[in-house]
Amino acid sequence: xxxxxxxxxxxxxxxxPYIHRTPILESRALNKIIGCELLFKAENFQKIGAxxxxxxxxxxxxxxxxxxxxxVVTHSSGNHGAALAWAAALRGAxxxxxxxxxxxxxxxxxVQGYGAKVLLCEPTMAARELAxxxxxxxxxxxxxxxxxxxxxxxxxxxxxxxxxxQVDKPVDIIIAPVGGGGLLGGTGIYAKGMSDAQIIGAxxxxxxxxxxxxxxxxxxxxxxxxxxxxGLRATVGVRNFAAITENVDDILLCSEQRIVEAMRLIxxxxxxxxxxxxxxxxxxxxxxxxxxxxxxxxxxxxxGNVDLDALPW
Amino acid sequence: xxxxxxxxxxxxxxxxPYIHRTPILESRALNKIIGCELLFKAENFQKIGAxxxxxxxxxxxxxxxxxxxxxVVTHSSGNHGAALAWAAALRGAxxxxxxxxxxxxxxxxxVQGYGAKVLLCEPTMAARELAxxxxxxxxxxxxxxxxxxxxxxxxxxxxxxxxxxQVDKPVDIIIAPVGGGGLLGGTGIYAKGMSDAQIIGAxxxxxxxxxxxxxxxxxxxxxxxxxxxxGLRATVGVRNFAAITENVDDILLCSEQRIVEAMRLIxxxxxxxxxxxxxxxxxxxxxxxxxxxxxxxxxxxxxGNVDLDALPW
Numbered sequence: 001x002x003x004x005x006x007x008x009x010x011x012x013x014x015x016x017p018y019i020h021r022t023p024i025l026e027s028r029a030l031n032k033i034i035g036c037e038l039l040f041k042a043e044n045f046q047k048i049g050a051x052x053x054x055x056x057x058x059x060x061x062x063x064x065x066x067x068x069x070x071x072v073v074t075h076s077s078g079n080h081g082a083a084l085a086w087a088a089a090l091r092g093a094x095x096x097x098x099x100x101x102x103x104x105x106x107x108x109x110x111v112q113g114y115g116a117k118v119l120l121c122e123p124t125m126a127a128r129e130l131a132x133x134x135x136x137x138x139x140x141x142x143x144x145x146x147x148x149x150x151x152x153x154x155x156x157x158x159x160x161x162x163x164x165x166q167v168d169k170p171v172d173i174i175i176a177p178v179g180g181g182g183l184l185g186g187t188g189i190y191a192k193g194m195s196d197a198q199i200i201g202a203x204x205x206x207x208x209x210x211x212x213x214x215x216x217x218x219x220x221x222x223x224x225x226x227x228x229x230x231g232l233r234a235t236v237g238v239r240n241f242a243a244i245t246e247n248v249d250d251i252l253l254c255s256e257q258r259i260v261e262a263m264r265l266i267x268x269x270x271x272x273x274x275x276x277x278x279x280x281x282x283x284x285x286x287x288x289x290x291x292x293x294x295x296x297x298x299x300x301x302x303x304g305n306v307d308l309d310a311l312p313w
Numbered sequence: 314x315x316x317x318x319x320x321x322x323x324x325x326x327x328x329x330p331y332i333h334r335t336p337i338l339e340s341r342a343l344n345k346i347i348g349c350e351l352l353f354k355a356e357n358f359q360k361i362g363a364x365x366x367x368x369x370x371x372x373x374x375x376x377x378x379x380x381x382x383x384x385v386v387t388h389s390s391g392n393h394g395a396a397l398a399w400a401a402a403l404r405g406a407x408x409x410x411x412x413x414x415x416x417x418x419x420x421x422x423x424v425q426g427y428g429a430k431v432l433l434c435e436p437t438m439a440a441r442e443l444a445x446x447x448x449x450x451x452x453x454x455x456x457x458x459x460x461x462x463x464x465x466x467x468x469x470x471x472x473x474x475x476x477x478x479q480v481d482k483p484v485d486i487i488i489a490p491v492g493g494g495g496l497l498g499g500t501g502i503y504a505k506g507m508s509d510a511q512i513i514g515a516x517x518x519x520x521x522x523x524x525x526x527x528x529x530x531x532x533x534x535x536x537x538x539x540x541x542x543x544g545l546r547a548t549v550g551v552r553n554f555a556a557i558t559e560n561v562d563d564i565l566l567c568s569e570q571r572i573v574e575a576m577r578l579i580x581x582x583x584x585x586x587x588x589x590x591x592x593x594x595x596x597x598x599x600x601x602x603x604x605x606x607x608x609x610x611x612x613x614x615x616x617g618n619v620d621l622d623a624l625p626w
Contacts, residue, residue, distance in 0.1 A: 264621060267586055268586075273581075273586060
């Protein structure tokens with residue numbers, strides 16, 4: 001069944017007591033540099049440091065007590081794992097997170113810090129899914145997929161709901177990064193339904209499976225990403241690709257070098273910590289500046305969990 | 314004449330159209346680590362990236378047009394220079410900033426970016442003051458001292474005014490870093506006059522001239538600081554020392570290592586960029602945790618202008 005604007009509104013009512021209503025940040029100096037009016041929805045200030053708290057919370061708080069107490073499991077390069085661990089802890093439920101061995105140590109520590117059990121695996125989607133399948137078969141856990149899940153997509157869409165409530169006048173464009181497609185899928189459903197804004201996804205050149213899929217008219221089931229944007233290394237999900245195909249106007253790409261440049265610009269001008277994935281929308285704007293000139297552009301800053309000992313400069 | 318609460322209220326009315334009313338940040342995770350309730354007044358989000366915009370703006374907007382158009386001059390390790398340059402540009406006035414050669418390049422570039430002329434000098438207070446005196450003698454500029462100036466102290470005190478308006482219930486302690494003493498002096502005058510909070514200054518072990526001065530009952534006129542907190546390398550001013558003596562309950566010291574640790578904690582937990590000087594209050598709390606346990610403590614985060622290529626870890 002298709003996810004609707006109403007699903008996202010219900011998700012927001014469900015999770016609002018637990019999440020932060022994150023602020024919108026602006027910088028006149030940055031606007032001058034980029035040549036448009038930028039509004040940043042600061043999900044790096046969200047619980048667990050990323051928008052993923054929204055989806056994880058919506059999934060956990062939608063479950064019945066009996067299933068929940070058997071435990072939840074997921075695979076994640078980091079932020080969704082922390083989100084599920086955090087949300088499960090809020091309801092006192094056991095949680096297991098399968099993580100790729102190359103996930104940033106700060107993200108592994110965060111998941112463990114919320115009391116979840118971490119299982120490390122090889123950094124491929126196949127290895128992740130196998131480890132999760134084994135855990136489900138052996139322990140009876142419920143899978144909460146990091147993105148290819150209606151409740152997750154609806155939860156992530158609540159950032160766009162707040163964004164549209166918070167802006168004092170309409171925006172021309174809303175732009176979000178795309179990895180597995182939870183954020184962009186939910187953003188597309190809500191913002192296409194409730195505004196006239198153009199909805200754009202931003203993807204690194206080295207992880208352009210969604211871009212390729214949209215060109216081909218079919219989701220790529222397999223793709224090996226290569227990007228510093230560690231949050232965007234997942235391949236877009238089935239439900240996510242469907243939501244994106246229906247609601248997103250365009251996917252724009254950006255180079256790795258531009259991601260680092262955009263990340264530094266946001267650190268320097270907005271004075272906030274963001275992770276590389278989070279810089280991808282601004283990088284895409286900088287790589288294709290023409291279509292943004294003079295426009296009012298909202299960017300969802302997805303997260304701020306970065307390893308300070310492994311900065312990309 | 315003594316600076317009063319009313320001077321600070323007038324300063325706030327004067328500068329409010331130009332500055333940001335910066336938010337108060339909180340992190341439950343950080344509170345748990347430190348063992349008290351911390352409220353951060355985020356002046357790193359202020360215009361020019363530091364609270365110094367308040368004093369600079371108050372000084373420039375208090376001047377008559379004729380004096381202003383002859384030009385203003387100051388010496389600064391960085392943030393006050395940017396503040397004066399920014400404020401002068403708002404009124405279309407010429408501005409010259411004397412800066413020590415070892416000031417972070419990002420701060421020199423910022424001053425130039427606001428259209429001011431930069432004169433480099435040796436990194437001693439004597440060399441700074443000589444260069445300024447020469448510029449005044451030759452050009453007829455008006456000096457806007459970075460801290461030992463009533464209008465500057467009153468301007469910096471407006472951060473405390475906003476802080477007390479923004480908190481939903483009284484705080485037990487307000488803590489601010491002390492370098493030249495503009496921020497701590499203004500904070501002390503306002504918060505001692507308008508609240509029951511204990512007022513504490515935080516100073517690096519390697520720049521403890523104010524701490525030594527209070528112990529001796531007399532300001533140290535000469536002191537050679539050695540600290541990574543580049544914003545706190547100035548020696549406390551005459552007016553500042555008087556305001557601090559009268560209104561500040563205590564000065565607490567902290568080690569260099571703790572400054573770096575506190576800076577990382579704020580980056581990691583609050584997801585905001587702060588410069589080393591800005592971490593000094595939290596470092597002082599961490600070095601003397603007993604007196605803060607269970608208290609409600611407001612910290613003024615002074616600024617976020619840091620050189621990303623020269624981080625202290």
